[in-house]
Amino acid sequence: PPTKKSRLSKGVNMYACQNCTPLHHFNSRLTDALEILEQHAFFRLDQNAESRALAFRRGSATLKACPHKITSVDSLKNLPYIDTSNSSKAGHCKKVITEILEEGFSDEVEDIVNSDFYKTMKLFCGIWGVGPSTAKKWFDSGHRHLNDIKNLKLNKDQTVGLEYYEDLNTPVSKDEALCVSEIVKTVCMEIKKDLLVTLVGGFRRGKPAGHDVDLLISHPTQGEEKHVLPKVMEKLKDNFLYTDKKMSSGTTHPQYTGKSSTMDQFEKCFSIFKLDLPKSTKxxxxxxxxxxxxxLIVVPTDQYPFALLGWTGTKHFEREIRRYTKTEKKVVLTSHGMYTTDTKQSIEAKTEEEIFKKLDLEFRPPSERCC
Ligand code: TTP
Ligand code: MN
Ligand code: MN
Ligand code: MN
Structure with a gap:
């Protein structure tokens, strides 16, 4: 079981993966503010940017897991990553929450939201293929509008990202996600009738809308998933506006991967899909x-439960379950599998439930991983 230290009062635990974090919670006014600070810290790219951003996200995750609305500073007591007696980094979260509780808003957050820097970074980072470092470079060169960067040297992703900027920044509805999923399923059935297509990412957590559609492609027989992706892409070539295929490195054993929490070694394709709209909306x-x-991510069946867990998110949930696993269980968890840190002994699991069980974690269905 988790160490004593990791279990704090009020039922909110130290690791977000231990908590029930539903999509709809009681403190969105506060968590929205903290996540603006998180994003702003991330945009600044200065020293400690990542750990500052993480501190805000952890505070936000705590509030999302609170089973009631926080209305007073007193009730922040003992909350992980917010109560300053537990951690020095929590101070900034607490200050901002206190401002909002007492004055209705936070000057710091308002200033950020209204700043040229934040608005421009959000605009530029909304271009597919543009991350904070490119966005900041453009901002520092004085660019402020999408028009300003049309004539700059852009890579392939960025070029199409800019071309389809408006569509790609319009949320994808659940219906649209299901439509795409059905089209991919139909094509997979034509290739091999037992191919399995699973909608993961935010939609699996129950979000009504998202920024993309994440689909795992697998086959109940190990090895039968090989060579499927090029066939899927060929059959869908008229449905794609752009594809960026990533090869599998071949070394998918978890021992050799998992350096970063989001990069994995699956054969996959990041694409822009052209979805025909029903007549009524035209x-x-x-x-x-x-x-x-x-x-589209191709997953061998022996790694399926780990890929399912890894691609269901949220990113913070994944970061937290890996931190818990490493710190509390001395086990490395990736989207490919898990193994013990010392003996490199691989730990098998057939389902998500089994992974949680073997890690001594209470099972959290996808709808409770919204941290
Ligand atoms: P995203 O699609 O980025 O996020 P999301 O589906 O949670 O939210 P949205 O509705 O905005 O799309 O990522 C989904 C999960 O996939 C996330 O937990 C991280 C994981 N992931 C990997 O494991 N490897 C990768 O290479 C990438 C890009 C994502
Ligand atoms: Mn971006
Ligand atoms: Mn997604
Ligand atoms: Mn995605």
Whole structure:
């Protein structure tokens, strides 16, 4: 079982993966503010940017797991990553929460939201293929609008990212995600009738909308998933506006991977899908389709439960379950599998439930991983 230290009062635990974090919670006014600070810290790219961003995200995750609305500073007592008696880094979270509780808003957050820097970084980072370092370079060169960067040297992702900027920044609805999923399923059935297509990412957690569609492709027989992706892409070539295929490195044993919490070694395709819109939503001057970001990930069946867990998110949940696993269980967990840190002994699991069980974690269904 988790160490005593990791279990704090009020039922909110230290590791977000131990908590029940539903999509809808009681403290969004506070968590929205903390996540603006998180994003701003991340945009600044200065020293400690990552750990500062993480401190805000941890505070936010705590509030999301609180089974009641926080209305007073007193009730922050003992909350992990917020109560300053537990951690010095929590101070900034507490200060901002206190401001909002007492004055209704935080000057610091308002200043950030209204700043040229934050607004421009959000605009530029909304371009697919543009991360904070490129966005900041452009900001520092004086660029402020999408028009300013049209004539800059862009890579392939960024070029299409800019071309489909509006569509790609319009949320993907659950219906649209299901449509894409059905199209991919149909094509997979034609290739091999037992191929399995699973909608993961935010939609698996129950989000009504998302920024992309994440699909795992697997086959109940080990090895039968090989060579499937090029066939899927060939059959869908008229449905794609753009594809960026990533090869599998071949060394998918967890021992050799998992350096970063989001990079894995699966054969995959990051694409822009051209989804035809139903007639009812068409009007005269609108194009009859929508560009949608789609990720296709091919997963060998022995790694399926780990890939399912890894691609269901949230990113913070994944970071936390890996931190818990490493610190509390001396086990390395990746989207490919898990193994003990000392003896490199691989630990098998057939389902997500089994992974949680073997890690002595209470099972959290996807809808409770919204931290
Ligand atoms: P995202 O699609 O980025 O996020 P999301 O589906 O949670 O939210 P949204 O609705 O905005 O799309 O990532 C989904 C999960 O996939 C996330 O937990 C991280 C994981 N992931 C990997 O494991 N490897 C990768 O290479 C990438 C890009 C993501
Ligand atoms: Mn981006
Ligand atoms: Mn997604
Ligand atoms: Mn994705």
């Amino acid at each position: 009007n005269g001057n609108e194009k009859p389709w929508k560009a949608i970001r789609v990720d």
